[in-house]
Amino acid sequence: MSTPRRLLDPDRLAADLAAGSRAALSRAITLVESTRDDHRELARSLLTTLSGSAADAVRVGLSGVPGVGKSTFVEALGTLLTGRGLRVGVLAVDPSSVRTGGSVLGDKTRMPRLAADPNAFIRPSPSAGTLGGVARATAQTITLLEGAGYDVVLVETVGVGQSETTVAGLVDTFLLLALARSGDQIQGIKMGVLEFAVVVAINKADGDRVVEATAAARDLAGALRLVRGRSAGSPAGSGGSGWSVPVLTCSGLTGDGIDEVWAAVLRHRTTQGPDGLADKRSRQRWELTWALVRDELEQRLRRSVPVADTADRVRPQVLAGTLPAPAAADAILRAFDAS
Numbered sequence: 001m002s003t004p005r006r007l008l009d010p011d012r013l014a015a016d017l018a019a020g021s022r023a024a025l026s027r028a029i030t031l032v033e034s035t036r037d038d039h040r041e042l043a044r045s046l047l048t049t050l051s052g053s054a055a056d057a058v059r060v061g062l063s064g065v066p067g068v069g070k071s072t073f074v075e076a077l078g079t080l081l082t083g084r085g086l087r088v089g090v091l092a093v094d095p096s097s098v099r100t101g102g103s104v105l106g107d108k109t110r111m112p113r114l115a116a117d118p119n120a121f122i123r124p125s126p127s128a129g130t131l132g133g134v135a136r137a138t139a140q141t142i143t144l145l146e147g148a149g150y151d152v153v154l155v156e157t158v159g160v161g162q163s164e165t166t167v168a169g170l171v172d173t174f175l176l177l178a179l180a181r182s183g184d185q186i187q188g189i190k191m192g193v194l195e196f197a198v199v200v201a202i203n204k205a206d207g208d209r210v211v212e213a214t215a216a217a218r219d220l221a222g223a224l225r226l227v228r229g230r231s232a233g234s235p236a237g238s239g240g241s242g243w244s245v246p247v248l249t250c251s252g253l254t255g256d257g258i259d260e261v262w263a264a265v266l267r268h269r270t271t272q273g274p275d276g277l278a279d280k281r282s283r284q285r286w287e288l289t290w291a292l293v294r295d296e297l298e299q300r301l302r303r304s305v306p307v308a309d310t311a312d313r314v315r316p317q318v319l320a321g322t323l324p325a326p327a328a329a330d331a332i333l334r335a336f337d338a339s
């Protein structure tokens, strides 16, 4: 089914987007998520038009294992922010969507209040074939949300796989939710994630969990100081030294501590300073440029008929051991270059 030309005019779409049309925003996101060549072309013109605008959102990454309370937290934080007159976009980067086409994140029914809030926009994870594809779509969607005047963009991800690395490369501040377990231990933190986290919050600190959450937060803060003190570094996303990771407690359910978590995010932003932030964004743009190139090349490789033909031809020989893998790779690359 072809989409009417009028709907896909990038200038018109950019104007509608800037005027706050949610329909235009949805349409634009669908464009950047598409793998169709003509859609990608349009998406590129649209993004070029938008990149001229100075709009800049507070970009926050949020991670935590399933069940840690991410949706409840986003619902609480998002509502708090829209209540202050801010416009909030919520995106998801979910590796499971790459494998299954379905997503455990970003489902609007998980955040009913925010989903009904005219100042909030929730988008589930794109299932764009590869994590690179998802990163590309998410990065572009952030630009779209900024072009549409959103003040805050929350990018949510589950604490598995490479998704934190991907999200950390797209945001200013990376926030990790964890849980206290009985015995004051911390649950649901993989050490890798702590490399990116610049603010940690022990969630579900309510009712009879408050005491253990507070103790767990204190212990983790101490452990982090020790680890980071030894390696003499701040986390990768912190924008340099001078930032010591606060470990807070909060409850998405009651709303307790949510404001303090947000204050820590803003404090981290201030610590990075306008130059630090601009620097970080510049580096991210260049990394994204290459991610886009790699993604596009992968798509072209996958679509190329001569490549598929050559692969079919050399595969049995490689499997049988009669053609060395490097020679087969050369043949496939020659077919690609000639196509």
Ligand code: GDP
Pocket: 064, 065, 066, 067, 068, 069, 070, 071, 072, 073, 203, 204, 205, 206, 250, 251, 252, 253, 254
């Ligand atoms: P997600 O999988 O990380 O998105 O977690 P959810 O937000 O869906 O929450 C998982 C479960 O924990 C649900 O049953 C929630 O009601 C519960 N929950 C979430 N946040 C809190 C909280 O702050 N306190 C308590 N006591 N329960 C919570």
